Amino acid sequence: MLRAAYRPGLFLRNNLLALYCRCGDMRHARLLFDGMPRRDAVSWNTLIAGYSGLGSPRLALDAFRSARASGDGVDRFTFAAALASCAREGNWRNGRVVHGLAVVSGLARTAFLTNSVIDMYAKCGMIDEVRLLFDRAEERDEASWNLLLSAYDYDSEPDLFYRPAAIALGLLIEVSGLQADEFIASVLINLYSKARSVNDSLRCFDMTLKEDVFIWTSMITAFVQNEHFEKALYLFRELLYTRKETDQFTISSVMSACAALSVPTTCKQIHCHAVKTGLDQFTVSGNSQIAMYRNIGDLKASKLTFEQISCLDTFSWSAMILSYAVHGYESKALELFEKMKNLGVMMNEIASLAVLIACSQQGLADEGLRYYENTIPDDGFSLDVKLKACMVDLLGRVGKLADAEDFIMSSVSENDPILWHALLRACRVHGDKERCTKIGEKLMELEPFSASSYVMLYNLYMDAGKISLAMRTRGLMRERGITNEAGISWTDFGGSIHNFIDGDNSCSHNTIHTTLEELLVRVKQKTEHGGTNIWELEFQSRKLSESSISRHGELLAVAFGLTTLPSVAPVRVMKNQRISWESHETLKLLSEGENREITVRDPTHFHHFTRGSCSCRGYW
Numbered sequence: 197m198l199r200a201a202y203r204p205g206l207f208l209r210n211n212l213l214a215l216y217c218r219c220g221d222m223r224h225a226r227l228l229f230d231g232m233p234r235r236d237a238v239s240w241n242t243l244i245a246g247y248s249g250l251g252s253p254r255l256a257l258d259a260f261r262s263a264r265a266s267g268d269g270v271d272r273f274t275f276a277a278a279l280a281s282c283a284r285e286g287n288w289r290n291g292r293v294v295h296g297l298a299v300v301s302g303l304a305r306t307a308f309l310t311n312s313v314i315d316m317y318a319k320c321g322m323i324d325e326v327r328l329l330f331d332r333a334e335e336r337d338e339a340s341w342n343l344l345l346s347a348y349d350y351d352s353e354p355d356l357f358y359r360p361a362a363i364a365l366g367l368l369i370e371v372s373g374l375q376a377d378e379f380i381a382s383v384l385i386n387l388y389s390k391a392r393s394v395n396d397s398l399r400c401f402d403m404t405l406k407e408d409v410f411i412w413t414s415m416i417t418a419f420v421q422n423e424h425f426e427k428a429l430y431l432f433r434e435l436l437y438t439r440k441e442t443d444q445f446t447i448s449s450v451m452s453a454c455a456a457l458s459v460p461t462t463c464k465q466i467h468c469h470a471v472k473t474g475l476d477q478f479t480v481s482g483n484s485q486i487a488m489y490r491n492i493g494d495l496k497a498s499k500l501t502f503e504q505i506s507c508l509d510t511f512s513w514s515a516m517i518l519s520y521a522v523h524g525y526e527s528k529a530l531e532l533f534e535k536m537k538n539l540g541v542m543m544n545e546i547a548s549l550a551v552l553i554a555c556s557q558q559g560l561a562d563e564g565l566r567y568y569e570n571t572i573p574d575d576g577f578s579l580d581v582k583l584k585a586c587m588v589d590l591l592g593r594v595g596k597l598a599d600a601e602d603f604i605m606s607s608v609s610e611n612d613p614i615l616w617h618a619l620l621r622a623c624r625v626h627g628d629k630e631r632c633t634k635i636g637e638k639l640m641e642l643e644p645f646s647a648s649s650y651v652m653l654y655n656l657y658m659d660a661g662k663i664s665l666a667m668r669t670r671g672l673m674r675e676r677g678i679t680n681e682a683g684i685s686w687t688d689f690g691g692s693i694h695n696f697i698d699g700d701n702s703c704s705h706n707t708i709h710t711t712l713e714e715l716l717v718r719v720k721q722k723t724e725h726g727g728t729n730i731w732e733l734e735f736q737s738r739k740l741s742e743s744s745i746s747r748h749g750e751l752l753a754v755a756f757g758l759t760t761l762p763s764v765a766p767v768r769v770m771k772n773q774r775i776s777w778e779s780h781e782t783l784k785l786l787s788e789g790e791n792r793e794i795t796v797r798d799p800t801h802f803h804h805f806t807r808g809s810c811s812c813r814g815y816w
Contacts, residue, residue: 217246592622
């Protein structure tokens, strides 16, 4: 049109504006909008919705204010787009202002706008306001009832949404026969899922005709939310057998299941399916793919996915920043965060967590504290305990143990074990045995039925030379019938998962035991300091026999990977428990002696071993 010097009318300009917005090209959308000789409500609505959909709700609200001041006219769709921006940001204060303006305009009486306001309050977690607004609404339609049900489903606070109420509401809907509607059945599945009643979700799913893919997606998501990851993948296979077309939301949920299971082969198979069906082009599936590859330790694949997403949103940026942070690339995480801020992309908790992790790992205590105090509260979301734990970790990493303890004691989450575990890790690294013991006793009070708490306190007493207290702790564990969870390490080879259990001396692993011993001997010969502390127990007072190397399943898994994978392939191992100091030091030596990249993921860290060093820098 520019080359032909054609001057389109308002209708065509609005359509072109919508095209730019749908493609995520807001720069050209804004240029086109600013150059329009005449605008109407549709023009403004399109621009506001474009900003909102691409994760820039603040720019959307700025456009909403400009629309009201322009005199071009606003309609119910303008208010709905502004409310959607507030919902996306979780900013109920701005949402309440927009709601008030809608009331003054007289448009709030319509069912359409009432539904938009209900949706906004629901996504901001304000369930009381949702119910009040619903009860007082002058006009209600079927969508209003669905939104009310979705609001109870969306809200996951245990004090507001609890299991008996969810089950009762679900049964009431079933008795009325409404679950025959697949949309309502889908919401009901989610409702039961949030109530941790996945069997009821499955029962509801089995009662439907399963005509539409979204009902399958709801059930897969329910399995993922309740940590039935294998069942989620099994149901996805069933869906493929029906030859129904999957969508980006299905793939996103399946990728979440793969991320939790951390099986590289399965992850790549799902990725291939997404590419084959074209679903990898959607932002929501791309975001899940970043997280999936992050969880299996493949940072390169996460980065490539991020670069290939055409319409980046808040979650895209946050997922990539977190990927850099947890894999030890703190500088890149902070650099990407600054770029995100400069582009005006909305902040969320994931990005906040990633920045605090990066500050912590670089020892930037003052910067992290300033960011925590000044930036986070302004973004309208509540402080998650993970953010607080990250702050404890940050203070502890630089040796401010007393400050970290004061921070916990002054927090409303002072009895949350996550915070005390973070402080305990810092005390261990800095050798504060007295504080370690005190925290261990505190954790056993907070988690009286957690086997890990007893084992941890036992180890702490042994390290401090308090043998009698250690024996008493072990006796308490026996008396209360608490058994320790077996340590399991696993790696993926040839499309199969190979498991290695700590302390397993079965003959099936005899070859791997021999291989590991040969590797260690070879490493000793290659490195002048090799072998130091390899044969020690967690308790420094005892020596291990050579056969006790089987206590460390992660070493057996790594040995298996080193001997079965191509010489240039990285070795990736997952473990369900924190790796021991002895294994950690041994893996550093193996990475140097064998000149291989080794990655071990435990519940709290990714350990990337290369050339005799680890990305955690000895702090885990």
